[in-house]
Every structure is written in C-alpha cells, then in structure tokens.
Amino acid sequence: MAEHEYKTNNRTKIMEFLKSNKDRTVSVSDIEDHLAGEQNPVNKTTIYRYLDKLEADGNVIKYAAEKGDKATYQYVEREHKCDEHLHLKCTRCGMIIHLDCEFMDEISEHVAKDHGFRIQCKNSIIYGLCERCQKLQKD
Incomplete structure (x- = not known):
C-alpha cells in the first residue's frame, strides 16, 4: 500500500469515528483506542495533526482541557x-x-x-x- 493511501485510510477512519460520535467530545486516546481495536493502529502524532487540520478547516471544535484532563474534540457540521x-x-x-x-x-x-x-x-x-x-x- 502506498504511503498516500495509508494516510488517506487513516484519515478516513478517524473521520468516521468523529462523525459517529458527533454528539459528544472525544479525546485523542479515545480515537487511538478505537482504531487499535479495529486492528488499524494509528500513531498519536498523526491523529493530533489531522485533528489540527480539521479544526483549522472548521470541521472539528477543540475544547480546552479541564484541570488535569486533556483537550477533547467534537465533529461539527459547518452550518452549526x-x-x-x-x-x-x-x-x-x-x-x-x-x-x-x-x-x-x-x-x-x-x-x-x-x-x-x-x-x-x-x-x-x-x-x-x-x-x-x-x-x-x-x-
């Protein structure tokens, strides 16, 4: 599999997880655990980079971390x-x-x-x- 296809597949899997959980926030660990459970492990850095891109594009909201917690993310439709x-x-x-x-x-x-x-x-x-x-x- 070409590197581009691998990256695209990872992004597709991440986006599918975000969309299926759009009524709540998820952490990078939630995404990582889900993908590993589907026998599709993805590097945490890759997940963070893609979430940053999605946030910049307006497809994801990043919620600041609460004390002692990590930041969470939520997929949103742009019309929101x-x-x-x-x-x-x-x-x-x-x-x-x-x-x-x-x-x-x-x-x-x-x-x-x-x-x-x-x-x-x-x-x-x-x-x-x-x-x-x-x-x-x-x-």
Missing part, C-alpha cells in the same frame, strides 16, 4: 456556526448540546449591557446534566 453560540456538556455522559437558539442573543445582550462583557462563544462550554442523566440520577 459554533463561534456564535455556547455549548452544554453533560458531565455524566459527555453529550454536547449546541445552544444555537434565540436565547444566545438574549444572554449576549444582557452580559454586554449589564456587565460590560462580550462573550466569546467559540469553544465555550457550560457544564451540567442532560435530561437523560437527570432521569437516571433520580432512579
């Missing part, structure tokens, strides 16, 4: 315009919800008017529990 809205992340299951509704205009306006602060939405997350995990917690 993630620079314009916040994200909600479930601390239990890891699901990401794009808060791309009229509420964003209200909160941005309030924060600017009452607090003199302009919100930077890109890569911004509000943490909590999703509806499903709240129900599981009550049971």
Whole structure:
C-alpha cells in the first residue's frame, strides 16, 4: 500500500469515528483506542495533526482541557456556526448540546449591557446534566 493511501485510510477512519460520535467530545486516546481495536493502529502524532487540520478547516471544535484532563474534540457540521453560540456538556455522559437558539442573543445582550462583557462563544462550554442523566440520577 502506498504511503498516500495509508494516510488517506487513516484519515478516513478517524473521520468516521468523529462523525459517529458527533454528539459528544472525544479525546485523542479515545480515537487511538478505537482504531487499535479495529486492528488499524494509528500513531498519536498523526491523529493530533489531522485533528489540527480539521479544526483549522472548521470541521472539528477543540475544547480546552479541564484541570488535569486533556483537550477533547467534537465533529461539527459547518452550518452549526459554533463561534456564535455556547455549548452544554453533560458531565455524566459527555453529550454536547449546541445552544444555537434565540436565547444566545438574549444572554449576549444582557452580559454586554449589564456587565460590560462580550462573550466569546467559540469553544465555550457550560457544564451540567442532560435530561437523560437527570432521569437516571433520580432512579
């Protein structure tokens, strides 16, 4: 197999994993473990490089690492315009919800008017529990 085909196959496998997990964030280790489990091990550096390219192209959001954690990534469709809205992340299951509704205009306006602060939405997350995990917690 030619080196170009190998790189393309790796990128295809990485993209397939990202798309199949687009409702949550994943780490480089998650990708690496998945690919190794499919008998398709990929070098961690290759994964980081491809994620950097996808982020630059607007296909992936990189979320800053929480204290003691590594950065995580999420595949997004370009029409989500993630620079314009916040994200909600479930601390239990890891699901990401794009808060791309009229509420964003209200909160941005309030924060600017009452607090003199302009919100930077890109890569911004509000943490909590999703509806499903709240129900599981009550049971």
